[in-house]
Amino acid sequence: MYVTISTDTAAGVHPIPQSAGHPRARTRIAEGAYLFFEGDEVDNLYLIESGSVRLTRVLEDGRRQIIAFGFPGDIIGFPAEGLYNTDCDALRDAVLRPIPRRLLEDGSADPALHKALMAAALREISGMQDHFMMLGRKSASEKVASFLGALSERVGTRGAGAPEITLPMGRADIADFLGLTTETVSRCFSALRKSGVIRLRGIHTVEILAADALAQRAQSQLN
Amino acid sequence: MYVTISTDTAAGVHPIPQSAGHPRARTRIAEGAYLFFEGDEVDNLYLIESGSVRLTRVLEDGRRQIIAFGFPGDIIGFPAEGLYNTDCDALRDAVLRPIPRRLLEDGSADPALHKALMAAALREISGMQDHFMMLGRKSASEKVASFLGALSERVGTRGAGAPEITLPMGRADIADFLGLTTETVSRCFSALRKSGVIRLRGIHTVEILAADALAQRAQSQLN
DNA sequence: CGGGCGCTTGAGTTAAATCAACACAAGTGG
DNA sequence: CCACTTGTGTTGATTTAACTCAAGCGCCCG
Numbered sequence: 154m155y156v157t158i159s160t161d162t163a164a165g166v167h168p169i170p171q172s173a174g175h176p177r178a179r180t181r182i183a184e185g186a187y188l189f190f191e192g193d194e195v196d197n198l199y200l201i202e203s204g205s206v207r208l209t210r211v212l213e214d215g216r217r218q219i220i221a222f223g224f225p226g227d228i229i230g231f232p233a234e235g236l237y238n239t240d241c242d243a244l245r246d247a248v249l250r251p252i253p254r255r256l257l258e259d260g261s262a263d264p265a266l267h268k269a270l271m272a273a274a275l276r277e278i279s280g281m282q283d284h285f286m287m288l289g290r291k292s293a294s295e296k297v298a299s300f301l302g303a304l305s306e307r308v309g310t311r312g313a314g315a316p317e318i319t320l321p322m323g324r325a326d327i328a329d330f331l332g333l334t335t336e337t338v339s340r341c342f343s344a345l346r347k348s349g350v351i352r353l354r355g356i357h358t359v360e361i362l363a364a365d366a367l368a369q370r371a372q373s374q375l376n
Numbered sequence: 377m378y379v380t381i382s383t384d385t386a387a388g389v390h391p392i393p394q395s396a397g398h399p400r401a402r403t404r405i406a407e408g409a410y411l412f413f414e415g416d417e418v419d420n421l422y423l424i425e426s427g428s429v430r431l432t433r434v435l436e437d438g439r440r441q442i443i444a445f446g447f448p449g450d451i452i453g454f455p456a457e458g459l460y461n462t463d464c465d466a467l468r469d470a471v472l473r474p475i476p477r478r479l480l481e482d483g484s485a486d487p488a489l490h491k492a493l494m495a496a497a498l499r500e501i502s503g504m505q506d507h508f509m510m511l512g513r514k515s516a517s518e519k520v521a522s523f524l525g526a527l528s529e530r531v532g533t534r535g536a537g538a539p540e541i542t543l544p545m546g547r548a549d550i551a552d553f554l555g556l557t558t559e560t561v562s563r564c565f566s567a568l569r570k571s572g573v574i575r576l577r578g579i580h581t582v583e584i585l586a587a588d589a590l591a592q593r594a595q596s597q598l599n
Numbered sequence: 600c601g602g603g604c605g606c607t608t609g610a611g612t613t614a615a616a617t618c619a620a621c622a623c624a625a626g627t628g629g
Numbered sequence: 630c631c632a633c634t635t636g637t638g639t640t641g642a643t644t645t646a647a648c649t650c651a652a653g654c655g656c657c658c659g
Binding site: 515516556557559560563578579 | 646647648649655656
């Protein structure tokens, strides 16, 4: 999840063929369990079918950066020099479809899937570039607003009432994704709440009362 | 240039075949000239043969983030949904080998090149993740030290004397790459100079007097 | 030689981090 | 069933790293 990929873009243009990979095989990981670690040999990529995961990098001294959150429809586990380049664990119980690595590297075995994987990798590059802009050049409140806006696009419900997001991650995860502290994230949530842009229905459910105002705040810091 | 890609890794493992693309064709761009803009249709990727380029994204209000610097051996211009996702202009006069986009997307035309391009894209993803860690979780002095260390690895000279880097970019570019201001970058350079880690021979030439100390400072802020 | 741009340095300000306390819910065990 | 612990989130007070504003310097180029 790289903050700008809309559901349309992510799922629509190059859908993963149903027949892909091991058509039947599924990998299940329980909340908190790890799927792989940075430096492990890559055997499979994974298509997330349900649940959500967290891709992290850690510095020796413990500082952590969340590289991405993975939601249903996302493909995770692209190798660099044959190795995973992040840790991956489940935020919520997840079901994944393994896709053998050779289908990424060898175009002849399944051309359609190969193309879809390639497109996913390229989309990942593009999405990460938005994340750069966010990490490097946005204020705390802009970051949080951008994050909520992107999540709303990607995994929000769009029913009759106000759009709603269920956050599978905690404040600390959001902080580590945005390059902030939990306190700052919390304060930004509070500010959005107090100005009527969002409403919190429990800690993990965000109602978006004013999507336009949220979009404003994602680009300029008019409190 | 994504801050951790060593020359070995970048050039060694999956070299771009000499025959690639239009074997003879070359594109030349003069210092300051643009090669492409964000949103342009991608016709070619480019292998940088000489010179250096700058890949940037700009926010409506003018805030700028440099996504990457491109040096000889790098491949730039990976499309997302068929479009370039950054602007690209030359820091120094550059010579580029165009590689038709279809050779990335169609594996059958030139399998070896296709594989090499795929590997380059995957390496790019991995490299960007290091950049995330840097933007999100490192202090200004750590960022600058990391940057100089990475540049030294990538384009430094390693002769008899002290290793040396020729910076093709100005302080403002470094700032926009690291998510800092020019003033802060300048102060970090001065701090490194005053503590004897580097020496400046003119504004664009950095001698690394203590590579070990530089590496230290890239990970922990012992001034 | 003069002008201008890019770099450096200093002083003051500010956004976010840090430090600290507290609230609240969920889970545990007596 | 209630005390107690534990984890997570919120809020407040204070500190600090980096930004902003401002001035000066030096180098390149006409």
